[in-house]
Amino acid sequence: MIRLAKSVDATTIAQLSRSQIENGLPWRWKPGRVQHYIRDTGSTVIVSESENRLSGFAITSFAETSAHISLLAVDPVFRRQGIATLLIRWLTQSCRVAGIGCIRLEVRATNIDAIDCYLSLGFRKVGVRKGYYDGREDAQLMALVLINPDIEAQRPT
Numbered sequence: 001m002i003r004l005a006k007s008v009d010a011t012t013i014a015q016l017s018r019s020q021i022e023n024g025l026p027w028r029w030k031p032g033r034v035q036h037y038i039r040d041t042g043s044t045v046i047v048s049e050s051e052n053r054l055s056g057f058a059i060t061s062f063a064e065t066s067a068h069i070s071l072l073a074v075d076p077v078f079r080r081q082g083i084a085t086l087l088i089r090w091l092t093q094s095c096r097v098a099g100i101g102c103i104r105l106e107v108r109a110t111n112i113d114a115i116d117c118y119l120s121l122g123f124r125k126v127g128v129r130k131g132y133y134d135g136r137e138d139a140q141l142m143a144l145v146l147i148n149p150d151i152e153a154q155r156p157t
């Protein structure tokens with residue numbers, strides 16, 4: 001089940017970020033920062049629940065025509081069960097309804113598993129940002145195009 005995050009989820013999300021995403025880097029996504037994104041009207045924090053506990057999450061910010069996934073992780077206990085797929089599907093459906101044509105993200109260039117996961121969900125590699133992670137590691141930039149403006153323009157009204 002996917003639902004919007006509540007304030008009480010902030011600590012679990014921050015801990016998952018620390019252990020599963022920010023390992024080896026300074027801990028930037030502490031509970032207070034996650035809390036800010038839960039309340040921010042320009043962002044959405046969604047969580048998955050499995051066996052009555054939080055099993056994954058995604059933090060996404062929205063601009064007029066694109067969205068940006070800042071963080072996404074699934075608890076190791078619940079991986080390869082389609083949870084990241086459900087989180088991304090929830091986001092893509094919301095973006096389509098809102099007329100948002102593209103979802104972007106950065107992922108650690110060494111994180112081959114996550115890159116493979118995003119590729120399997122239709123994302124493409126669109127560039128590399130050198131030293132993006134604290135000057136220590138490059139980011140692989142990825143994007144999922146949801147709306148082809150040319151095709152949209154040809155649709156009958």
Ligand SMILES: CC(C)(COP(=O)(O)OP(=O)(O)OC[C@H]1O[C@@H](n2cnc3c(N)ncnc32)[C@H](O)[C@@H]1OP(=O)(O)O)[C@@H](O)C(=O)NCCC(=O)NCCS
Pocket residue numbers: 020021070071072073074075078079080081082083084085086106107108111112113114116117118120121
């Ligand atoms: C990457 C991550 C989010 C995937 O979550 P998940 O719920 O296990 O992913 P799914 O079950 O939806 O997998 C969907 C598809 O992605 C690919 N995939 C997922 N994990 C993979 C892995 N470890 N290696 C290779 N391909 C993988 C597969 O094609 C998979 O389909 P399949 O299981 O039918 O083969 C999870 O491993 C994770 O949280 N990693 C640590 C945090 C992280 O790297 N976050 C991303 C950067 S912010």
